[in-house]
Amino acid sequence: MHRYLMSIHGVKSKEHLEKVTEEMRELGAPIIRVVDCGDTYFALEGTHRLRAACLLGITPTLDVVGEQDQVDLTWMDIRDNFPDGTVAMPAGEIVAALRDPYGNGSYRINDDGLLELVQAGI
Structure with a gap:
């Protein structure tokens, strides 16, 4: 059975992707x-x-947190999605707020741990 991994959104900058790839x-x-x-x-x-x-x-190495684990939003660029000033919340609530069947990128995690792009996202 394969596991899947969803990203917050699709790649928004080709230039940034090229820079990250080189790094x-x-x-x-x-x-x-x-x-x-x-x-x-x-x-x-x-x-x-x-x-x-x-x-x-x-x-990639995955640093896995549970849905009930508190996540500090102060260092993350997703803070813009929570304009009420929220600084920490359970990880599952973040997922619920950011999950989008079309906007999130989607990858299949193969048995060897490598990622296979399923949906690019927007």
């Missing part, structure tokens, strides 16, 4: 914080790093 060639596998949502992980960060890992055939 990853030197630095190796990225670490991406994800929420365990059963058969799917939801990435709280790293849209461009996920795509670069997929393109380079590099297995």
Whole structure:
């Protein structure tokens, strides 16, 4: 059985993707914080790093948090999605707020840990 991984959104900047891809060639596998949502992980960060890992055939390291775990939003660029000034919330609530069947990128995690792009997202 394959697991899936959804990114917050699709790649929005080709230039940033190229920069991240070049950095990853030197630095190796990225670490991406994800929420365990059963058969799917939801990435709280790293849209461009996920795509670069997929393109380079590099297995990312997943820093897995549970749906009830509190996540500090102060360092994340997704804060704009919570204009009420929220600074921390359970990871599952973040997923519920940001999950979009068309906007999120989607990857299949193969048995060897490599990512396969399923849907680019918007």
